Amino acid sequence: MTRRRPVIAVCGLACETSAFTPARTDAAAFHPQRGPEAIALYSFLHDGTPLAAEADWHGALIGRALPGGMVTREAYEELAGEMVSLLEDVVAEHTLDGLWFDIHGAMVVEGLDDAEFDLLQRVRAVIGPDVIVSASMDLHGNVSRELAHMLDLVTCYRMAPHEDEYATKVRACENLLRCITAPRDVPKRPLKAWVPIPVLLPGEQTSTRDEPAKSIYGSISDVEALPGILDVGVWVGYAWADAPRNRAAVLVTGWNRDSVAAGAERLARQFWAARAGFHFVAPTGSLDECLDVAFTSSADKRPYFVSDSGDNPTAGGSGDVTWGLAKLLRRQEIVDQxxxxVIYASIPGPEAVQKAVAAGVGSTVTVTAGAAVDNLHAGPITLTGTVFSVKHGDPHAHTEVVLRVFETVYVILTELRKPYHYERDFTDLGLQPRQADVVLVKIGYLEPQLYDMAADWMLALTPGGVDQDLKRLGHTRIRRPMFPFDTDFDEKPPDLSARLIPMSTEPLTGPDD
Known part of the structure; x- marks a missing residue:
């Protein structure tokens, strides 16, 4: 008798969302893909791959937005409604065995404290309680007790920067298939041990390149080696939102109750014990302090990268804060040439881009850009310079323009905001970052290609929606006490015992701690 191939649906919405920027994210920003187009996003599900051979995969809706401001309720309702409708179509045609829920975990929707849980509730209402759900998440996401309960399986990245994103998604699908096809004497739904940790830190202090995160995440393999363990996740949490779910957490899944609980507690205690040892991934300072070092650095320290971290568009910043660029251009070293x-990436200004494109390469123009969304720290900036290059067709920026000001300063202007993570982001514009003296880029920790290019670098603690100085942002709704907002835990240390989360088919009771 031929075994029926498992049928698995795929859906999810992902957006890392700052609650401290006035920016808002609309439905179009998610670039939603539907049906076969959703499956096509994942090369490991293409025809001829092992996963494609083992199951029938049916896409509903996948949407992934560039990190930004809160998702409007209207956009969320539109996308969630369409996702549910498409899932209903899949369920009407097929008997589902599983669902892969591809999310980030830090999406904030206007009026919702736990958007991913709300979305999964809607999904569960369609697929029913018996379908096994496996989620893949960013380690900068948040795992509330409610979300952990409604999911059966969870995987998350183990590297920051996220060089294991592909491997994590593959693991989420492999684990799902393993449970669906488990022998009759093995429970299809594993046990789940969840431990919330009262620590909330930015990714720039918890990169797995450095200690203590390197050792914490290195210990995952030891826990995975315990008998009866399926998967192990450690979440740093997302620091630039303000809800009760925002904190670090550990979640271990498997079939051996003792191993699952002991493994989760071990990692949680290790994370907690290391809390005071987390530090920024590079030397830090004010922007002026960083530029002082960059401009006086020796030749062997160039290109010198400076991270304008407060408006990092890949952490949720609006991308159009002009404060850093204005400060750079007022520097005497710049004025005196x-x-x-020096390369600056980047500032959005659609009208400025349009004017520069109309003038053409080689023309001198005066344009105004930035602060159309986030003008809390500085207003729009006016620049006069020569149009150095123009590029059309970027998936994020649409159109990019390089404006040369003060002869040797190259400012990248974009129609829409864009992160600059790859060498080609610069070379496609005719810029040579490896030959530059100083490169300022709106980012937190340097992504791998920038990290490899930089002879040296500093992280500037600049203002914006993802300000690294968390205490000046004004969190009011996170659970307290919370490190580093609170530091005296001597009298009442946190409870780091494992909470065994019931199966998604059983009711969740007790306090959400």
Missing amino acids: KAGV
Whole structure:
């Protein structure tokens, strides 16, 4: 008798969302893909791959937005409604065995404290309680007790920067298939041990390149080696939102109750014990302090990268804060043209881009850009310079323009905001970052290609929606006490015992701690 191939649906919405920027994210920003187009996003599900051979995969709706401001309720309702409708179509045609829920975990929707849980509730209402659900998440996401309960399986990245994103998603699907096809004497739904940790830190202090995160995440393999363990996740949490779910957490799944609980507690205690040892991934300072070092650095320290971290568009910043660029251009080294070749990436300004494109390469223009969304720290900036290059067709920026000001300063202007993570982001514009003296980029920790290019670098603690100085942002709704907002835990240390979360088919009771 031929075994029926498992049928698995795929859906999810992902957006890392700052609650401290006035920016808002609309439905179009998610670039939703539906049906076969959703499956096509994942090369490991293409025809001829092992996963494609083992199951029938049916896409509903996948949407992934560039990190940004809160998702409007209207956009969420539109996308969630369409997702549910498409899932209803899948369920009408097929008997589902599983669902892969591809999310980030830090999406904030206007009026919702736990958007991913709300979305999964809607999904569960369609697929029913018996379908096994496996989620893949970013380690900068949040795992509330409610979300952990409604999911059966959870995987998350183990590297920051996220060089294991592909491997994590594959693991989520492999684990799902393993449970669906488990022998009759093995429970299809594993046990789940969840431990919330009262620590909330930015990713720039918890990169797995450095200690103590390197050792914490390195210990995952030891826990995975315990008998009866399926998967192990450690979440740093997302620091630039303000809800009760925002905190670190550990979640271990498997079939051996003792191993699952002991493994989760071990990692949680290790994370908690290391809390005071987390530090920024590079030397930090004010922007002026960082530029002082960059401009006086020796030749072997160039290109010198400076991270304008407060408006990082890949952490949720609006991308159009002009404060850093304005400060750079007021520097005497720039005015006196003694700074060498400097690249700044980037500032959005659709009208400025349009004017520069109309003028053409080689023309001198005066344009105004930035602060159309986030003008809390500085207003729009006016620049006069020569149009150095123009590029059309970028999936994020649409159109990019390089404006040369003060002869050797190259400012990238974009129609829409864009992160600059790859060398080609610069070279496609005719810029040579490896030959530059100083490169300022709106980012937190340097992504791998930038990290490899930088002879040295500093992280500037600049204002914006993802300000690294969390205490000046004004959190009011996170659970307290919470490190580093609170530091005296001597009298009442946190409860780091494992909470055994019931199966998604059983009711969740007790306090949400």
